Amino acid sequence: MPKFAANLSMLFTEVPFLKRFESAANSGFDYIEYLFPYEWDASTLATLLKQHQLKQVLFNLPPGDWSAGERGIACLPDRKEEFKRGVDLALAYADTLGVSQLNCLAGLTPNITATGNKLTEYSRHWDTLHENIAYAASQLEQHHITLMLEPINSKVDMPGFFLDTLGKTKLLIKSLNLPNIKIQFDIYHMQIMQGDILRSIQENLELIGHIQFADCPGRHEPGTGELNFDRIFQVLDQINYSGWVSAEYIPQQNSQNSLSWFKTP
Numbered sequence: 001m002p003k004f005a006a007n008l009s010m011l012f013t014e015v016p017f018l019k020r021f022e023s024a025a026n027s028g029f030d031y032i033e034y035l036f037p038y039e040w041d042a043s044t045l046a047t048l049l050k051q052h053q054l055k056q057v058l059f060n061l062p063p064g065d066w067s068a069g070e071r072g073i074a075c076l077p078d079r080k081e082e083f084k085r086g087v088d089l090a091l092a093y094a095d096t097l098g099v100s101q102l103n104c105l106a107g108l109t110p111n112i113t114a115t116g117n118k119l120t121e122y123s124r125h126w127d128t129l130h131e132n133i134a135y136a137a138s139q140l141e142q143h144h145i146t147l148m149l150e151p152i153n154s155k156v157d158m159p160g161f162f163l164d165t166l167g168k169t170k171l172l173i174k175s176l177n178l179p180n181i182k183i184q185f186d187i188y189h190m191q192i193m194q195g196d197i198l199r200s201i202q203e204n205l206e207l208i209g210h211i212q213f214a215d216c217p218g219r220h221e222p223g224t225g226e227l228n229f230d231r232i233f234q235v236l237d238q239i240n241y242s243g244w245v246s247a248e249y250i251p252q253q254n255s256q257n258s259l260s261w262f263k264t265p
Contacts, residue, residue: 001263002236005031005057005246007212012255018048025052027259033058033246036066038089042096049097057244058148058184058210059093060103061136062086071152072105074136075129075162087136091143101210103148103184104136106163125162130172137178148184148210149173153192157219165193166200173207182209186248191216191227198235205239214249221249221258229261 006012012023018040024032032054037045049056064070064079073079073086090102109125137147149172154164163169166183173181185208187197194200201208213232215225222229236245251258 002211002233002241002245003031003243004029004262005033005244007246007248008032008034009036010248010250011258014254018044021048021052021054023255025054027256028262029054031055031057031244031246033244033248035060036062037093037097038062042093045093046096046098056097056099058101058103058246059090059097059099060105061090063105064107070108071158071161072107074104074132075107075109075125077124077128080128080132083132084135087139091139091145094145095143100144101146101148102136102140103150103210104133105150105152106161108158108160109162129162130175133172133181134176134178137176137181141178141180146180146182146209148182150184150186151189151193152186153189155192156217157189157192166190166204170204170207183207184210184212186212186214187227187232188212188214188216188219188249197227197232201235201241202239205241208241208243210243210246211236211241212246212248214247218252219250220252221247222261224252 006024006029008020008024012020015023033056037059064073073083094102106129140147149163149169151163151166151169152158152161154161169183183204185201190200191197214220215222215227218225
């Protein structure tokens with residue numbers, strides 16, 4: 001079976017966040033991730049990981065003002081200095097938590113379709129993203145950390161998200177040609193944007209560094225939508241995918257009842 005991780009931002013929300021580490025461990029998980037650590041002291045989080053014998057595998061760079069609806073700032077031309085400060089902050093947490101992967105959210109770009117020359121505006125955002133990702137990757141490489149880029153669907157969950165297709169993400173990675181940049185392949189988002197999940201994973205295996213999943217539609221646990229996760233997990237084993245596979249879904253009822261897909265060794 002793949003190396004499964006639990007996303008604590010979505011699973012075990014029946015208890016306060018700092019109690020979710022224990023819930024994940026008691027449910028059989030060895031690996032966890034969550035969106036952002038910045039609300040808590042890094043040493044507190046590290047203590048919980050050690051106490052419950054968990055390894056944290058991922059978190060995101062600072063996304064701007066999440067509560068105000070921002071979903072990343074990497075493509076925003078007027079936020080470059082803030083982005084760099086966010087990279088420094090994320091690295092400080094990653095060093096304390098022992099995390100070897102950080103994900104970068106590109107951000108929303110509603111102004112591209114609202115005002116000005118669309119092609120010019122798009123180019124400005126693309127050039128900014130290219131510059132910021134190059135900077136982040138170079139900083140992370142000094143800490144032996146891989147930078148993940150996640151295409152997120154712009155049809156349902158994040159209208160206006162700049163990096164919304166696998167094709168755009170591959171183009172960016174190949175244009176940068178840096179060794180420590182990989183794709184964070186979210187099965188839910190890619191099913192909405194393009195489908196053909198198994199073929200997409202197999203054809204891009206060398207570029208994929210991390211996988212997340214939820215069923216589609218609905219973003220709930222496996223078995224609630226149209227995807228055959230038994231087959232997906234089987235194929236990941238067959239093609240020798242060696243990264244983590246993280247459950248990033250919203251339980252339809254409660255977390256414990258949603259884990260029928262999870263088979264511990």
